[in-house]
Amino acid sequence: MIRLDGVAVHFGQGTANETRALSAVDLAIAGGEFVTVIGSNGAGKSTLLNAIAGDVPVTGGTIAIDARDVTRWSPARRADRVSRVFQDPLAGTCAELTVAENLALAARRGCGRGLRLAVARRDRPGYAAALERLGLGLEDRLDEPIGRLSGGQRQAVALLMATLAPTRLLLLDEHVAALDPRTAALVLDLTRRLVAEGGLTALMVTHAMRHALDCGDRTIMLHEGRVILDIAGEARRRTSVDDLVARFADVRGEALSEDRLLLG
Amino acid sequence: MSLIAFLGAVEIGLIFGLVSLGVFLSFRVLSFPDLTVDGSFPLGAAVAAALIVGGVPPLVATGVAVVAGAAAGLVTAILNVRFGILHLLASILTMIALYSINIRVMGGPNVAILQEATVLTPFLTGGAWAPDWPAYVVRPAFLAVVAALAVVGVAAYLASQLGLAMRATGANPRMARAQGIRTGRQILAGMALSNALVALGGALFAQAGGFADATSGAGTIIVGLAAVILGETLMPGRRVWVMVAAAVVGSVVYRIAVQFALDIDGLGLQASDLNLVTAVLVGAALILPGLGRGRLRLRP
Numbered sequence: 001m002i003r004l005d006g007v008a009v010h011f012g013q014g015t016a017n018e019t020r021a022l023s024a025v026d027l028a029i030a031g032g033e034f035v036t037v038i039g040s041n042g043a044g045k046s047t048l049l050n051a052i053a054g055d056v057p058v059t060g061g062t063i064a065i066d067a068r069d070v071t072r073w074s075p076a077r078r079a080d081r082v083s084r085v086f087q088d089p090l091a092g093t094c095a096e097l098t099v100a101e102n103l104a105l106a107a108r109r110g111c112g113r114g115l116r117l118a119v120a121r122r123d124r125p126g127y128a129a130a131l132e133r134l135g136l137g138l139e140d141r142l143d144e145p146i147g148r149l150s151g152g153q154r155q156a157v158a159l160l161m162a163t164l165a166p167t168r169l170l171l172l173d174e175h176v177a178a179l180d181p182r183t184a185a186l187v188l189d190l191t192r193r194l195v196a197e198g199g200l201t202a203l204m205v206t207h208a209m210r211h212a213l214d215c216g217d218r219t220i221m222l223h224e225g226r227v228i229l230d231i232a233g234e235a236r237r238r239t240s241v242d243d244l245v246a247r248f249a250d251v252r253g254e255a256l257s258e259d260r261l262l263l264g
Numbered sequence: 265m266s267l268i269a270f271l272g273a274v275e276i277g278l279i280f281g282l283v284s285l286g287v288f289l290s291f292r293v294l295s296f297p298d299l300t301v302d303g304s305f306p307l308g309a310a311v312a313a314a315l316i317v318g319g320v321p322p323l324v325a326t327g328v329a330v331v332a333g334a335a336a337g338l339v340t341a342i343l344n345v346r347f348g349i350l351h352l353l354a355s356i357l358t359m360i361a362l363y364s365i366n367i368r369v370m371g372g373p374n375v376a377i378l379q380e381a382t383v384l385t386p387f388l389t390g391g392a393w394a395p396d397w398p399a400y401v402v403r404p405a406f407l408a409v410v411a412a413l414a415v416v417g418v419a420a421y422l423a424s425q426l427g428l429a430m431r432a433t434g435a436n437p438r439m440a441r442a443q444g445i446r447t448g449r450q451i452l453a454g455m456a457l458s459n460a461l462v463a464l465g466g467a468l469f470a471q472a473g474g475f476a477d478a479t480s481g482a483g484t485i486i487v488g489l490a491a492v493i494l495g496e497t498l499m500p501g502r503r504v505w506v507m508v509a510a511a512v513v514g515s516v517v518y519r520i521a522v523q524f525a526l527d528i529d530g531l532g533l534q535a536s537d538l539n540l541v542t543a544v545l546v547g548a549a550l551i552l553p554g555l556g557r558g559r560l561r562l563r564p
Contacts, residue, residue, distance in 0.1 A: 053442070079444030092442075094435040096502070097428070105432050108425060109444045115421070118428035145502060161443075 002029040002052070002169050002201065006061035009047050009225075013059060021047040023225040024061065029169070029203065034195055034216030037205045040248065043222040045205040046087075049171045052203070054078045065168055080110025083162040084171035085155070089178055092158030095147030099138060099157065102146050103127045106161030130160055134190060152183030156190055163194045170195065172204040176211070188215065209241045223251045265527050271400050273523035275472060277516030278407035280487055282465035284495070284511040285418055287488030289458040292507070293422065294434040294451060296344075299355040299485050303362025304336040304459040306481035308466025310366040313375040313476035322383045326467045333463020334456040336362060341455035345448040359481075366478045374477040375470075382471035403472050410468065411512050414461060419508040421457075427504075430454050462488075483539050490542050491515035493549040 009022040022044045029035055039045050050056040052063060054075035062071045065081050086092050093102045104119045104127075128139040134156050138149070146154060155175060162170055172191065176184035192215060195202050206212050212219050219236055221229035221244070228251060231239055283305060290298035308329040315325035336358055343354035367373055386392045387402050395402065421427045432440040433450035440447050462484070470476040495514025499506055525541065526533050533541070 055438075055441075074446070075441040076444050076446045079442060084442050086438075086442075091436070092439055094432050094439060096435055097431060098502070101428055101431075104425070105428055105440075105443050105445075109442075111444075113425035113429050113445075115424045115426060117423055118425045119423075 001031055001066055002027075002203075003064040003067075004028070004052070004061065005064075007048075007051060007058050007063060008060035009044075009051055009056055010059045020225050021056075022051065022058075025222075025225070025227055027220070027227060029201060031168075031201055032199050033218055034200075034202045035204070035218045035220060036212040036216045037203060037220055037222060038207070038209060038212045038244065039222035040252070042224075044225040045222055046173055047225075048222065049084070049173045049203065049205060052169070053082055053084055053171055081168040082171060083109060083165070083167040083169075084173065085158050085162050085175040087174040087177055089151035089155040089158070092161065093146045093154050096145055098143050099131070099146050099149070100124065100127055100142040102157065103130070103161060103164060106164045109165040109167075111165070130164065131157070134160060150183075152179050152187065155179060155183075155187050159187060159190060159194065163198055163200065168201060170200050170202040172202060174205050174207060177207060191215065209244045212244070213239065213241060221247065265523060268400050269523055269527070270520065271404050273519040274516055275400075275404040275407055277519035278404060278411045278512070279465050279469050279472065280491060280519065281411045281512035281515040282414055282461050282468070283484055283488040284491035284515045285414055285508065286458040286461035286465070287485065288492050288508065288511040289418070289454055289461070291489065292434075292492065293431055294454045294458075296351050296434070296451065296455065297355070298337075298340060298455065298458065299352065300336055300340045300358045300362075300455070300459055301462045301488060302481040302484045303359040303366070304333045304462045304481075305466040305469070305484040306366050306476065306478055307336055307362050307369070308333050308463030309470035309476035309480060310369040310375070310466075310478065311463070312467035313377050313470045314369050314371070316377050316380045316382065316471070317375055322381055322385070322471065326383055326464070326471070329467035330460045330464050333466070334460040336463070337455035337457070337459030338452060340459075341452045345451050362481075363478060366481075370476060370478065373479070374475060376475045377470065378474035383468070384471060407468065407472070410464075414464070415509050415512055418457075418461075419505045422504045422508065426453075483542065486539075486542055486546055487518075488515075490546045490549070491518050493546065494518050497549070 004025055004027040007022055007025045008020070011019045011021055025048065037045050037048065047056055051058050054073055058071060062069055064070065070078055094105070100119045104123065107123070124142060127142060131139040136153055136156060138153060138157065146157065149157070159175065176187050179187060188211060191204070194200070202216065204215060213236070218232035220227050229247060283301060286301060290296045311329040311332045312325045315328055316322055340355045340358040343349045343357060344351045349357070384403060384406055387394055387406055388399055397405070422431060429440065429445045430450045430453065432443065432445060433447045437447045469480070491514040492511050493514070494517060495510030498517060499510035499513060501507065522538060522541065525531060526535065
């Protein structure tokens with residue numbers, strides 16, 4: 001159970017350029033829920049994820065995971081309960097480390113690290129089996145530097161890494177946006193499978209309305225740092241991409257008319 | 265080149281092999297350009313020499329020198345991690361501070377320990393474990409054992425879970441944090457380990473050479489870097505063991521090559537040209553890979 005109460009993130013506070021990336025977001029995500037997040041550029045989608053991961057300090061409000069207040073925790077300290085996949089396929093893995101070494105790093109997320117061999121012989125079959133499920137033939141490339149893999153392959157491995165150790169919340173930040181359509185479909189499909197198999201709680205940012213409705217079981221729309229739409233269940237099933245687009249146009253129009261009022 | 269000159273080059277190469285191990289840790293593993301080594305190398309020499317002159321057993325003196333080096337690395341790391349000072353600048357601050365500290369430690373700009381017992385004494389003529397070899401063979405043999413132990417230790421550490429966390433910290437800190445690695449701590453540990461190795465090199469340099477000098481650190485970083493780059497060229501490979509051993513091999517080969525160059529009368533080089541030769545070598549090694557990749561060819 002993830003709970004955000006009045007979470008606000010202001011950049012450049014106290015300066016003329018202060019921007020409110022998030023203003024008072026309340027959000028409760030139940031265990032096992034798969035939430036998709038949409039919104040226009042600058043709506044606060046990435047900031048929301050960064051705030052939950054701890055990469056961006058919040059200016060107000062609290063973030064709780066399993067009733068534990070983590071608002072002031074560093075990203076590393078939160079990593080035992082929050083895992084993530086970045087938008088940039090190169091960001092989630094270490095290019096110069098081998099596939100096995102990357103997996104070994106992720107397998108110990110949230111555990112202590114000691115002087116034992118990082119990639120032990122007995123770990124390898126498990127890594128190979130996990131890679132085999134990706135269906136990309138990577139199980140034979142355990143000892144290759146991961147930098148030799150394509151962006152799509154690396155993103156698939158990053159996704160696998162985020163689910164290798166137990167996680168209370170999986171954060172996906174437009175993780176297929178930088179991939180070609182075919183690879184994007186593959187990674188998205190993989191996302192659905194891994195989330196379903198693990199019964200994971202997930203929060204996925206996407207700019208594709210289709211993905212937002214096709215994946216998961218709840219969709220929220222952010223606009224100017226606020227949640228302006230929150231649909232699940234029957235209401236969500238009845239919602240089409242066109243409805244979402246119309247909703248987008250709506251809020252944009254409102255913003256526009258507000259501007260007109262101000263300027264007029 | 266005479267055998268004595270050759271073994272002398274090997275000896276210096278092995279001592280600086282410890283330095284290049286340290287430079288490998290900071291530059292390559294942590295991606296932390298650390299100039300502290302220019303101060304921590306003479307620091308190791310100064311602490312060991314001063315303590316030995318003061319009657320402290322050489323092994324203990326060497327141990328204290330290593331700890332002093334680790335402390336110097338920690339200072340640089342704390343300036344960077346805790347106070348956000350640019351890594352290069354943080355290391356220069358520590359480096360210049362160490363210049364004054366080293367002179368304080370020695371009570372002057374240099375200390376001679378030619379007459380004192382050192383860690384090498386038990387293995388030299390008349391010592392408890394002395395083999396029937398001349399000193400110019402014993403010294404490189406002893407240093408080869410020390411360097412080999414250091415290579416095994418560093419490689420084993422880097423292959424461990426903690427070592428992998430350190431490598432991830434240098435390669436992709438954001439990803440490392442997302443995997444629960446406290447990157448700040450990794451930098452502290454890595455910098456302490458790096459400068460401890462460099463100070464060990466300094467302590468052995470003083471004991472093998474019979475003196476410590478506050479100015480002996482100038483250019484240490486470039487010599488270490490030259491060895492690392494040369495090692496990578498001679499022994500390419502991504503396995504941890506290969507990369508670590510390459511740093512020491514590079515250092516030894518570099519010293520032998522320098523000795524050869526100095527021996528060729530036609531070149532007219534003198535010992536003080538070493539820094540220029542090193543700078544040109546490192547510069548070339550940094551430029552050439554870029555040329556190969558066509559980075560410079562893009563310009564019209």
